Amino acid sequence: MAADVVDIIRKGRHPLRALRVAFTGARSEQPPRRFTEISLRFEVQGAVPAEAVQRAIALSHDKYCSVFHSFRQDIAFTTTFQITA
Numbered sequence: 001m002a003a004d005v006v007d008i009i010r011k012g013r014h015p016l017r018a019l020r021v022a023f024t025g026a027r028s029e030q031p032p033r034r035f036t037e038i039s040l041r042f043e044v045q046g047a048v049p050a051e052a053v054q055r056a057i058a059l060s061h062d063k064y065c066s067v068f069h070s071f072r073q074d075i076a077f078t079t080t081f082q083i084t085a
Contacts, residue, residue: 001021001065001067001068002021004056004059005042008059009044009048009056014048016045019045021042022043023039024039024041025038036076038077039078042081043081044081044083044084045084046085048083050081053083057079
């Protein structure tokens with residue numbers, strides 16, 4: 001998703017300086033210890049409007065990210081973001 005988000009923001013001609021993504025998750029107690037919850041936190045640097053970040057994340061999540069679409073549908077998946085100048 002990070003590569004998609006960068007590409008979408010840049011195509012929107014927004015001044016993205018950097019992007020960092022932090023992953024956290026919860027796994028099942030019993031084997032197979034698959035992920036049951038996944039959370040991605042996007043840290044955006046640059047004067048990028050919040051709406052552009054939200055749109056980029058949504059497009060990646062809904063349309064472009066083949067990894068996300070390979071996950072089981074019962075995994076709780078959340079995203080958040082923070083913008084710093």
